[in-house]
Amino acid sequence: MNLEADPERATQLCCEAQARLTRRVAHLSEDDVRSASLLPGWSVGHVLTHLARNADAHARRLSGALNGCDVSKYERGAEQRRSEIEDGATRSASEIIVDLLASMRALERLFVQSAIAGWPNGDFLGGGDYGVAGSAAHRLREVEMHHVDLGLGYTPAEWPQEYVDWDLPVLLATANERLGSINERRSIMAWLAGRGPLDAQMTLAPW
Structure with missing residues (x-):
């Protein structure tokens, strides 16, 4: 199965993954957000902030494609990504969670718009290595991997089979x-x- 080539199914799996993540993080406390994640040097707040900005990045590419523009995920590149994560991780738990949920809802709206439009300009690379039509699949990977990285009880045993079928060969390569x-x-x-x-x-x- 190649989820990059099936954006409709990838979107469905991605939205389901984001719903699971929403349920996991909706009521996190300040202590929860400040606690260490499973990623070295990152707190739970860092991971959640990264997930929010990653949603924005995919939304940026999809919005660009809808308007005929081939844009990158981050306007100012890796430094923008790094600084936004570091700065965003210092916010309160409520700010981090509200931000994450809003970014995921915005991305899901763009998935709907892209599907209605027939995933226009799906081959736009935005300086990356996959077409914008593969955004849903790559967002699915981010959510599934980083949900585990939070260290809040979600494990690889809970990864959907379709996700494993797609991403295991990619990782083995x-x-x-x-x-x-x-x-x-x-x-x-x-x-x-x-x-x-x-x-x-x-x-x-x-x-």
């Missing part, structure tokens, strides 16, 4: 470049071929 040595490559190759155990000490570079 990145393994070679994320392994640190030729011996690690040999080890994981043997394991994938059923020719040896997976080394418990092996690590992959962050994806």
Whole structure:
């Protein structure tokens, strides 16, 4: 299954994922938001702020495509992304949550508009590596991965099967470049071929 090529189904899965996230975070306390997430150096507030700004970024691309403009996710690039996350994570729990929910609703409205319009200019890349019609699939990945990263009880065991069917092959394709040595490559190759155990000490570079 290629969810990038099926924006209608990806949208449905993404909206369901955002609904699960909404239920998880709607009543978080100040202590919850300040607590450490599972991502090194990031609090729960950092992760939630990133999810809000990522929704805005996908909305920016979709809005641009609807108007015939090929725009990037972040107008000022990686530095904008970094500063917005750092600054936004210092806000109160209520501000962070309200912001996240508003950004997700706005994105879902743009999904609807894009679907009605037939996903115009879906091949626009915006300086990235996937067409804007793949935004729903890539937003789904962000929500599913970072929902786990919050460390609030959501686990990979709860990932929808359709999401796993799409993203597992994508992630497997990145393994070679994320392994640190030729011996690690040999080890994981043997394991994938059923020719040896997976080394418990092996690590992959962050994806």
